Amino acid sequence: MKLYEPVTLAMPLAKRIGEFILEEGRIPEGDEIRGFMREFGLEESCLERGMAVYRTKFLVALAFPRGENVVIDVISSSGELSDALEVIAYRDRELGAFVVEILPANDLEYGGNIGVEPIIIDEKTLEPESFPVLGHFEEDEEGLFLVIDRETYSRWRENGDPHTCPICGGELAWKGKKAYCRDCGYGVRVKG
Known part of the structure; x- marks a missing residue:
């Protein structure tokens, strides 16, 4: 990380x-x-x-x-x-x-x-009522990426817009399992 x-x-x-x-x-x-x-x-x-x-x-x-x-x-x-x-x-x-x-x-x-x-x-059922896109950050030769698991990505697709950057609210451009945000410079990668 x-x-x-x-x-x-x-x-x-x-x-x-x-x-x-x-x-x-x-x-x-x-x-x-x-x-x-x-x-x-x-x-x-x-x-x-x-x-x-x-x-x-x-x-x-x-x-x-x-x-x-x-x-x-x-x-x-x-x-x-x-x-x-x-x-x-x-x-x-x-x-x-x-x-x-x-x-x-x-x-x-x-x-x-x-x-x-x-x-x-x-607080009573301990069931999530929101589904934010959270993960950890890893760096490779292409940049710094927010790494999320498949389950988080599936919930994101069902409950939100996977073309909106979860970090800054900008627009994401997807290439396979990676997305890039022109606004904040971070990427998003789906692991697994």
Whole structure:
């Protein structure tokens, strides 16, 4: 997995938090978030009451787990805020659902259009109510790709438009099992 920009951590992290909620029926706590960050290859730099800082060569993540919600800010290690993102997981009492969202951390400076649909999971049945296109990022000679599995691709075709980039909302051009977005520069690859 390649972690160059905030989106390359935010999307797989949101997916992992959503999987945890489906399995456990609750929002992950600090120790579980710490485990997720280690799974993604981040090093813990600081741990204080109610906050943890994680880093890689290119990214810094600040995690704030607070009982029924979690906020994780992901920024470039350069400190540039224009592409910073927040992964937020919370229990929405009005909807009766758990929600995991990826939002721009700074609406005024964000340089792109994060087109990621939120994860919505019914809190009673633990059934997904939304089907966002989430995966992890891999790099090859053709560029950096969001890698999704066949099941995600099938749901995407049934419930959405596979010609709309799941990262920025731009237009995708498909070539076999790969698609390219002219707007954000990322590709999408179907694995399997």
